Amino acid sequence: MNFSDFIIPVIFAFVLIYGICTKTDVFGEFTEGVKDGLRTVYDIFPSLFCLVVTVAVFRASGATAAITEFIRPALETVGFPAECAELVIMRPLSGSGATAIYERILTEHGPDTFAGRVASVILGSSETTFYTLSVYFAAVKAKKTRYALAAALIGDITCAVVSSLSVKLILNP
């Protein structure tokens, strides 16, 4: 048994017991919360739907592979493993797409190679940027998101740069 297996059950038990101790209407509040949850899904569904379909179409076109080939020379000159370029492009768009590419890198190059390690660090230190932004802003009235995307993408680029630098310094000196 793993430590992480405990987290969710323990949190649930703790919150429910805390609720009883503070004389909260636990069941009443829980079911009201479930209702809020349904409303939340109703609100974010249109954005979610559009993004999922768009990303699937983008993946099916093979554009990521072509873009990777195009930027490969530039990456090689700065010492970034070109094998990971496709992962960097897919990561902000799709969690399952990124995982598929990551597994391919592990199979082709092995997990303990430079490319395998950089890919692991990228996967472990980034999120599905476009999905997060579309879902979060779908829940509020603000449709003009100003500098949100720009700032988030600067974070993703930093992630790619620092992942290869840190692996080079610490794991593959």
Place this chain on the structure above:
Amino acid sequence: MMTYIMTGLIVTAVIFAAINGSMADLSTAFLEECGGAVQLAISLTGVIALWSGLMRVAQASGLTGKLAALVQPLLSRLFGGLQKGGKALQYITLNIIANLLGLGNASTPFGIAAMRETEREEHSAAPEYASHNMIVFAVMNTASLQLVPTTAAALRLAHGSADPMEILPCVWITSVCALTAALVSAFIFRAFTKRRLQ
């Protein structure tokens, strides 16, 4: 923003499909993924309902208020203008805890609640524009706060890595740098877009 992302990606896809001759795949993807999106939403409905229920109990019992008070000095500095002890900061705290623990499914409903509460507390004069606090919060969620990269470690183990967790220090360094870069650029962008928006 979504208009540009959607149009940009679809137009790029159509151009590349025309070059590669993969137009048939594209057409299939359009039709098949409509169903896929609905399936995703249905499975998401379950976890969002579950965590929203628990969140409501934690909120009503005063537990989230106590948790938020612990990190308030730090958070109220990052999210200036949000009510101290208010619900927005409470939901932001829950979202950060869920992210640190790697409970991705829980962080989404907490995060959405935080966005809504922020909107309510700020009642902006121009509600169609995202406020700086909303942007900082959403951008924070596009960076990874997860302490242990469980997905990557599990897949490394499955592929025969000698030491699946050796990436940990690199993951922490990279996460901190990416988060800092994203947040700092958000604050710099704000300085350049004064107007009457906060």
